[in-house]
Amino acid sequence: MNKQTYFQIETYLEAPIEQVWWSVSTPEGMNTFLTYKSGSSGDASSPKVGDRFFLNYGDIENEQIVLEYTENQAFKVFDSYKSISPDGSVQEFKVVTRTTLEQLDETFVKLTLSVNGFSLDTFGQWFKECMKFGWQRSMMSLKSVLELGMDLRTPLFSYPRLGILNCTINEEQRVLTGCQEAGNYLLEVFPNSPASRAGLNKGDVILSVGGKPTGNYEEFVKTISSYGEKLDNVQITFFSDGQVRTSVVNFSLEDIFTGLVDTENESFKDIKEKREMLAKQRSSSDSLWTGKGDDQHEHC
Incomplete structure (x- = not known):
């Protein structure tokens, strides 16, 4: 397992530094490439240390506390995320972003984004891998908005889903499963999800999708993203109960898995209650979580 508690991303932008600064340090600017809704406890156009931002990313909400604000130079916040799982439960996680x-x-501005505070357990590994890839795509959206005037956040995040929580298999999981190949360990498999219907269970390891190796989290997301709207009859190879198996999966674009919900017509509370009801309908045991073990994690 990667023992680092942080990650860092560098992006080069062809835009005035004042415009880049406004985009990344004000709620109004974040709405142009990152968030769906935002608000501030202070002056949204001129933040200061101690201000609180209230941000929404579909089925994820984030309350930020501004820790550092040096105009056109450095912006640091304490992030407190709340994310709604497909069963309606709400998970919370906290990091510091600078x-x-x-x-x-x-012509060019260098933007360096660092996120720190991930735990060193399996959940921390998953959260870091998920958030890093999410920020990489968000930086692509920012670059497109600033340089081309195109907001790409929906195309970048509306890729097909399997209905799983997964992370790059680590040494602890290799011992647990007996799988020595590179792949993605399944922390959770949601019932009636594409993965569940294809016969995958919690604790399995996805080795390839459509014949393409998925040796780590980044390779996995890149591979499933390549399918676009081609959702049906994709071969998946996975390690389960000591054997390599194959199955056919039909991807999903349901918002319960993508997180791309209509925040204009549904509140965070509405989404939570809707998913709680749906989870009961989908599972005869009134529990969304299936497979081996009972640890619960949040989806990305």
């Missing part, structure tokens, strides 16, 4: 800007020349 964004710095550097004017390289008359």
Whole structure:
């Protein structure tokens, strides 16, 4: 397992530093490439240390506390995320995010984003892998907005889903499963999800999708993203109960798995209650979680 409690991303933007700064340090700016709704306890156009931002990303809400604000240079916040699972339960996780800007020349600005505070257990590994890939895509959306005037957040995040929680298999999971191949360990498999219907269970390890190896979390997301709207009859190879098996999966674009909910017509509470009801309908045991073990994690 990667024992680092942080990750860092660098992006180079061809835009005025003032415009980049506004985009990443104000609620209004974040709405242009990242969030669906936002608010502030202070002046949203001129934040200061101690202000609180209230941000929504579909089925995820985030309350930020501004810890550092040096105009056009550094912006640091304490993030407190709340995310609704497909069963309606709400999981919380907290990290510290710092964004710095550097004017390289008359044209380019270097943006460095670092996120710190991930736990060293399996859940921390999953959360870090999920968040890092999410931020990488969000930086692509920011670059597109600033340089091309195109908001790509929906295309970037509306890729097909299997209805699972997964992370790059680590040494502890290799011992647990007996799988020595590179792959993605399944922390959870949601009932009536594409993965569940294809016969996968919690504790299995996905080795490839459509014949393409998925040796780590990033490879897995890139591979399933490549299918776009081609959702049906995709071969999946996985390790289960000491054997390598194959099955056919039909991907899903349901918002319960993608997280891309209509926040204009549904509140966070509405989404939670709707998923609680749906989970009971989908599972005869009134529990969404199936497979081996009973640890619960949040989806990404």
